[in-house]
Amino acid sequence: MATIRDVAKLANVSTATVSRVLNNQGYVNNETRKRVNDAIKQLNYRPNDVARSLFKGRSKMIALFVPDIKNPFFPELARAVEDVTNKHNYTFVLCNTDDNLDKEITYLNGLQQKSVDGLIMVSSTISQEDIKNISVPIISLDRKFSSEVSSVTVNNRKGAEIATRYLKSIGCKRIAHICGPQSASNSMDRLKGYLDVVKHESWFLSSYVVSGDYRFQQSFEITREMLTQHPEIDGIFVGNDLMAVGVLKATKSLKIKVPEELSIIGFDGISIGETTTPTLTTMQQPIYKLGVRAAQILLDHINNPNHDIIQEEWDVTLIKRDSTK
Amino acid sequence: MATIRDVAKLANVSTATVSRVLNNQGYVNNETRKRVNDAIKQLNYRPNDVARSLFKGRSKMIALFVPDIKNPFFPELARAVEDVTNKHNYTFVLCNTDDNLDKEITYLNGLQQKSVDGLIMVSSTISQEDIKNISVPIISLDRKFSSEVSSVTVNNRKGAEIATRYLKSIGCKRIAHICGPQSASNSMDRLKGYLDVVKHESWFLSSYVVSGDYRFQQSFEITREMLTQHPEIDGIFVGNDLMAVGVLKATKSLKIKVPEELSIIGFDGISIGETTTPTLTTMQQPIYKLGVRAAQILLDHINNPNHDIIQEEWDVTLIKRDSTK
């Protein structure tokens, strides 16, 4: 690889001049500029970003932490972040944390050593304390973990309330909830929204709430169990779409007709909900948009050290499909 | 952030000695080592990887190119690669190429400037010519694009043949194929495997092969069309699982019973195939394993400049589920 010195030599100028041409700043005579550009072309020269980073202390690199990219909620988020960062010539680093604090800390340290410019984190385990010696901007996405960190989330509680009310409005008399993991703030907020609507109903039983893990398989099993114990249930608000697909599957194995006998509504709006039969009614998050906003805010924070904390909370939208009557 | 000089000063040694302790090489007196380690701890010092990279010309960073992480085949691949690279303290960069050559070239240049140590590419568009001035190891994954590049793929043709023969073996008399995009070598190989089995059958019609794009929506539409035109079809080998889910959906909208009237087999073995009703029979690729192998071979190539070209071709496995009788 050619270096700036090779270019300087060929163009008969100093490295400083080449640098000026490269960065388009300072005075450079037009003819000199041309000579330099010719030399650059001739040598197929590309500046070494590592050297630049060392000098500047910035890497033009940002990282996204997700629990697991295999969970279908995250690829769309990742894609959104990557699209924005790529457009701004940032390199996109992906980290799977498995919701494991040790892994998160290890990533955090490693990335700091690489002068990463900023971080977007989907995390249930990290705390304000853990990031106190991180000197680069952090945006929390999908879940909040501190009031001192900018965040992009949705109004989970309100969304859950809308979902549950919708089930009531279409005539459901016994509405259950499959909730996500306790560790995730969004899951707890959705539970609250559900309880807001049903907790004073005379029919409400605490056994109408069962705990899932945001994944398909377990949801299938616990739903079979719950519906066997409680055949009177005629509506389920499920904490996310992936578990709702498990619920759908469970109803088939129990020969329960959806939506005739049981209405199901999920949360997230991931694309798998369009492929099932029946298609899945859901509270749709603007997933791509959330990723875009997180990335935009991060880039803004990177470029404006004296930024305010921004906490955006987006609305979710009821998408009526065929799993509710 | 503390630098090596701060540590040296505090421990009353030279930076060279600190470096020796850091890298565990060369002679260091035990007591000196202790002093240095104490200073490191006291200052919470972490070496600057950018400076290291500049010196070594290596970044401990590898990148994975995929067409689109939203396509559910790729997250598992990405996860596998990230797991391996993370274990070896490499930073994992993800690039969505959209199968767009210009984007690939731009990524390639940008990453070279960052001294990326190696690349794993899932690409249909790149050619030997395009990478001739890439000086770091490249592994092609899922699709081959050159005999001079190490690769990890599956035996698509044989897998397709097995799938098609299986449909015959369970009594299908008119077997169609939804194939993937022409640009992808794996898609064309699967088509060949299908043709190997059916092209000399008296019933075979060229209209039994229709072209999809590896995605759900289009597959739904073209399958409806095909099955309307050709109600005699009683078996479909689908180029990938995502399209097979579209096929399943199409059969429901046409009230065709699967597997009683029509057997369907997909390819890939992504997890969505376990969530459908009926569950999807498929030719399962060892997706995670493929990603792991690609990463392992890449790391090997990075560490052994005089490596041989390795082209691994893995077998796919017939997974019988409920979409075939």
Next chain:
DNA sequence: TTGAAAGCGCTAACAA
């Protein structure tokens, strides 16, 4: 308008 030179933080000869 241009060049000389210092320095970003680290490693590795080489010398002591």
Next chain:
DNA sequence: TTGTTAGCGCTTTCAA
């Protein structure tokens, strides 16, 4: 066993 020093490739002051 330890220190001195050059240099990885770049940017930016400062001086000319």
